[in-house]
Amino acid sequence: MSANLDWGNLSFAYIKTPYRYVSNFTGGKWDEGCLTEDDKIVLSECAGVLQYAQTVFEGLKAYTTADGRIVTFRPDLNAERLVSSAKRLEIPVFPEERFLDAVDKVVAANRDYVPPYGSGATLYLRPYLFGSSEVIGVKPAKDYQFRLFCTPVGPYFKGGVKPITIRVSDFDRAAPRGTGHIKAGLNYAMSLHAIVDAHNNGFDENMYLDAATRTYVEETGGANFIFITKDKKVVTPLSDSILPSITRRSICYVAEHYLGLTVEHRKVALEEVKDFAECGLCGTAAVISPVGKIYDHGKEICLPSGMSAMGEITQKLYDTLTGIQMGTIEAPDGWIREIK
């Protein structure tokens, strides 16, 4: 039976659900792992995650398709990305097949919390790894935990999609050869001041530039950019310090193989942004958020797509990708994983 929640009015906030999956790494190996109802973690005051932020995470969604199946979208890519994130922070790898099994188990156990088709809401899944044993001299922890919980979240844009206004940030997100390409909490900790300051000044998000030269576009705190040129090419910034968004990679595939558009993955200079026709932010939460305006130190770049709706190509990309996710458009092989 479906949980008694007001699906259309949920926000992006944590709601405790009955089950989560936990596996511990002790004595040099992962234990069997299991579902548990215990939402609390008891840790040493000196745990590695608390002292030196040794933690990486993922984010993906489960939802109900038009024909009533409960599915996840490309969870194999989340499993793979968690492996590369873990390696960069000296965290033992959680095997990809075990990650997929944990996703299946948590969604199945909490199936009453998967929002119905058409509600716009989804069940957001948060897998993560963290150093759980004591660390005081700087080194990796000995013991770790993998945990995966879920929480139902509302439609990202309530009452319709609205283009957002962003600003070019004076802070940097990620250094060359740093950790920008992995999904680590530390990349978010340092972005909190910048986002609070952006909000205080009336902006929805920060556009980060490359830290070395501050001339190329990187990404926002938690979403990749796509740009559409006036001749309808899809352009996405290339950089070693951008987090490889699964949504962005999926959009590029859809652009090429479903819509017949040309896709360019290349460096994008801030200087050329004024020449684009459309701009969007891609991530699991909103799929695509259209950007209407970019503020750059007194100069405003107003995208021709305007402040009232998604641009034409952005809309097509959004409709096609969400159609694939919801099962109304045929998905490429392996993109949709059904939960039995």
Ligand SMILES: *Cc1c(COP(=O)(O)O)cnc(C)c1O
């Ligand atoms: C998670 C994340 C994204 C979006 O990735 P998706 O796989 O599409 O959800 C983009 N940028 C950063 C910094 C992220 O952490």
